[in-house]
Amino acid sequence: MAAAAGAEQVREILEPAVAAQGLVLDDVEIHRAGARSTVVVSLDLPEDDEGELDLDRVSDATRAVSDALDAADVIAGHYTLEVGTRGVARPLTERRHFVRAVGRTVTVQLADATTVAGRLTEVVDGEIVVVPVKPGLKGRRPTVGEPVRLSLTDVRDARVEVDLTGLGPVDDEAGADAGQES
Numbered sequence: 187m188a189a190a191a192g193a194e195q196v197r198e199i200l201e202p203a204v205a206a207q208g209l210v211l212d213d214v215e216i217h218r219a220g221a222r223s224t225v226v227v228s229l230d231l232p233e234d235d236e237g238e239l240d241l242d243r244v245s246d247a248t249r250a251v252s253d254a255l256d257a258a259d260v261i262a263g264h265y266t267l268e269v270g271t272r273g274v275a276r277p278l279t280e281r282r283h284f285v286r287a288v289g290r291t292v293t294v295q296l297a298d299a300t301t302v303a304g305r306l307t308e309v310v311d312g313e314i315v316v317v318p319v320k321p322g323l324k325g326r327r328p329t330v331g332e333p334v335r336l337s338l339t340d341v342r343d344a345r346v347e348v349d350l351t352g353l354g355p356v357d358d359e360a361g362a363d364a365g366q367e368s
Contacts, residue, residue, distance in 0.1 A: 192216070195260060196225065203254035204229060207247045209239070210282070212272055216261075223265040227251055228272050233282035239271050278344040284309045287346050292316065294336060295343040302334055303347070312338050 197214045204211040204227075213228040229247055231239050248269040255261060278284050278292070284306065293303045294316060304318040318331035 199254055199258045199260060200227065200251055203250040204247060207250050209247055221263045223261055225261060225265055225267050227269045230272055233285050244269060274346055274348055281338060284314050291347040291349050293345055293347055294341055297340045297342050302336065307333065314338060
C-alpha cells in the first residue's frame, strides 16, 4: 500500500503527464477525509496557446493524470480524482493568467493598497495595461479613463470580474419598444 503523498510529490509526478498533453499543471490539492482522499488537479493552457481548454482536452488530460497516479501509486487507499480548469473565481497569479484574461474586466489590488478596476487590454513584458472603467449611475454610460500601466511585481491580488450586463430581459421602455414594429 502506498504512503500518503503530499501535493508537491504528486505535482512532480503529474507535471510531465500534463505537459505531454500540451497543458500546464496549475495547481494540485489533496483533501483527506478518513480513509478516502480527493485529488484536485487544475489545468491551464500555456501562454502561447490560443486554443481552448475544452472538454475533449480536459478528458485526455484526465486519462493521462489518472494513468500517472496509478503508475506511481502515491495516493494511499481509495481516492477521487477531480480534473478541471482554474475557474473564474481564482486569482490571477501568473503572467499567463493575465495574458488569457486580456479583454476581460479585472480588479487589481496593488502593493500600496490602491485598486484599479477596468478592462485588461494588454500584457507587455512585466506589465499589464488596464483601462479604468467606473460604472455609470442610473442608466448613464460608464466613465472610461486613460490606460494605466501596472507592474506585475506591484500586483498583490487580481481577479476577473464576471460581467453579466446585457443578460436577461430589458427593463427600460426604449428597450421594450425596440422589438416592436410600428
